[in-house]
Amino acid sequence: MNKTMKSSNEIINNATPAQDMQQAGVAVVKTTAERIFREAYGWDSSWQEAWLAAGFETAGLTPVRMTADFGQQFKVATSAGEYTAETSGKMRHLTERGAELPAVGDWLAAECLPGERRARIHGVLPRRSKISRKAAGNPVREQIIATNVDTLFLVTSLNYDLNVRRLERYLIMAWNAGTQPVILLSKADLCDESFRLQALSEVSLAAPGVPVHIVSAQTGEGMEQVAGYFAGGRSCALAGTSGCGKSTLTNYLAGGHVQRTSDIREDDSRGRHTTTHRQMFEIPGGGVLIDTPGMRELQLWEGEEDGMSGAFSDIEKLAGNCRFRDCTHNREEGCAVREAMNDGELDSGRLSSYRKTQRELAFLERKEKSRSAAGRSAGNGKRDQRKERRDKNWLHED
Numbered sequence: 001m002n003k004t005m006k007s008s009n010e011i012i013n014n015a016t017p018a019q020d021m022q023q024a025g026v027a028v029v030k031t032t033a034e035r036i037f038r039e040a041y042g043w044d045s046s047w048q049e050a051w052l053a054a055g056f057e058t059a060g061l062t063p064v065r066m067t068a069d070f071g072q073q074f075k076v077a078t079s080a081g082e083y084t085a086e087t088s089g090k091m092r093h094l095t096e097r098g099a100e101l102p103a104v105g106d107w108l109a110a111e112c113l114p115g116e117r118r119a120r121i122h123g124v125l126p127r128r129s130k131i132s133r134k135a136a137g138n139p140v141r142e143q144i145i146a147t148n149v150d151t152l153f154l155v156t157s158l159n160y161d162l163n164v165r166r167l168e169r170y171l172i173m174a175w176n177a178g179t180q181p182v183i184l185l186s187k188a189d190l191c192d193e194s195f196r197l198q199a200l201s202e203v204s205l206a207a208p209g210v211p212v213h214i215v216s217a218q219t220g221e222g223m224e225q226v227a228g229y230f231a232g233g234r235s236c237a238l239a240g241t242s243g244c245g246k247s248t249l250t251n252y253l254a255g256g257h258v259q260r261t262s263d264i265r266e267d268d269s270r271g272r273h274t275t276t277h278r279q280m281f282e283i284p285g286g287g288v289l290i291d292t293p294g295m296r297e298l299q300l301w302e303g304e305e306d307g308m309s310g311a312f313s314d315i316e317k318l319a320g321n322c323r324f325r326d327c328t329h330n331r332e333e334g335c336a337v338r339e340a341m342n343d344g345e346l347d348s349g350r351l352s353s354y355r356k357t358q359r360e361l362a363f364l365e366r367k368e369k370s371r372s373a374a375g376r377s378a379g380n381g382k383r384d385q386r387k388e389r390r391d392k393n394w395l396h397e398d
């Protein structure tokens with residue numbers, strides 16, 4: 001064989017020759033299935049690098065991707081189909097905060113038990129993106145919605161659902177997460193042309209620079225563009241209130257009835273919570289989609305990225321022209337933001353939403369700070385040490 005040519009086996013399997021020999025009996029079939037699986041689920045050369053750097057290959061582990069979360073137990077996709085999985089005792093022992101447990105979307109290092117269709121999880125690859133919100137009823141706990149999502153579809157239906165203030169919150173969540181938001185205005189078949197145009201213009205103002213598509217899972221309108229986001233095995237997720245049509249879109253894109261959908265109650269136009277778990281589905285042409293339950297109220301969680309700048313780029317750009325650098329856009333002379341508002345270029349509702357969200361995030365940050373300060377003064381240096389060790393163990397086990 002030509003030396004520069006690689007067999008598909010070599011491209012994905014970096015095992016030593018000795019390990020290759022060991023597996024020789026099943027190598028070909030196994031690696032073809034493995035290659036198809038990894039391509040479909042978005043494995044690429046930088047995942048491979050992270051995998052090797054973490055030492056998972058030498059530990060004899062297999063990459064699998066978490067598809068569903070049922071609390072203690074969860075599901076993972078493997079080259080041999082879906083397995084039930086749980087974390088290893090050691091990993092559970094090292095875990096104190098829920099946020100560091102595997103989440104839907106994670107690439108995990110697994111010990112597969114094919115006879116039982118079970119997997120034991122020993123590690124998590126560092127995440128590329130992480131969609132979080134504040135856990136309900138707990139001011140300082142993060143709840144991860146999904147990880148490693150390239151595109152987050154924010155769905156809002158064109159019948160009764162449209163609410164730009166709520167959309168702004170979803171956009172902050174997307175930008176905080178490090179994902180690309182895309183807005184889907186769903187159920188286009190239910191509204192007339194003038195309502196569409198109005199919705200489109202309102203949404204474009206609330207979401208500067210964000211792609212917007214008008215879609216219908218009923219007629220298929222706009223669905224080709226949506227399908228384009230999965231090209232090259234990319235990962236997408238759906239977010240939006242209950243009843244806006246997320247599971248119906250999932251069924252359309254997955255090419256079958258994979259998710260239950262629900263009828264909207266006529267009285268309040270709200271869907272029932274038919275989708276109760278976050279779950280990932282494979283898209284026939286490659287790529288995956290994560291469907292999520294509706295969120296009654298989206299409580300923001302400050303991420304590593306600056307979501308405010310992403311979601312309110314128009315206001316921040318204007319603020320760059322205010323005379324004073326620390327302008328609060330209240331009564332200062334030479335305030336470009338107020339000027340734009342007076343000229344009708346900037347909606348006053350949007351400015352007050354910007355301010356309100358800023359206050360909310362500042363409050364959250366203060367809470368988080370005082371909590372970690374309290375933790376330290378209570379002699380929790382030990383916990384920090386444990387956390388550090390844990391990160392090492394999970395992410396860089398070499």
Ligand SMILES: Nc1nc2c(ncn2[C@@H]2O[C@H](COP(=O)(O)OP(=O)(O)O)[C@@H](O)[C@H]2O)c(=O)[nH]1
Nearest residue numbers: 187216217218243244245246247248261262263
């Ligand atoms: N007319 C119409 N109805 C839709 C469309 N998409 C979803 N629906 C309906 O909206 C209701 C809620 O859909 P579902 O997918 O369960 O919403 P979810 O809660 O966001 O997952 C169901 O009765 C669907 O049949 C659409 O494109 N057009």
Ligand SMILES: [Mg+2]
Nearest residue numbers: 246247274275
């Ligand atoms: Mg649903």
Ligand SMILES: [Zn+2]
Nearest residue numbers: 322327329335
């Ligand atoms: Zn100003």
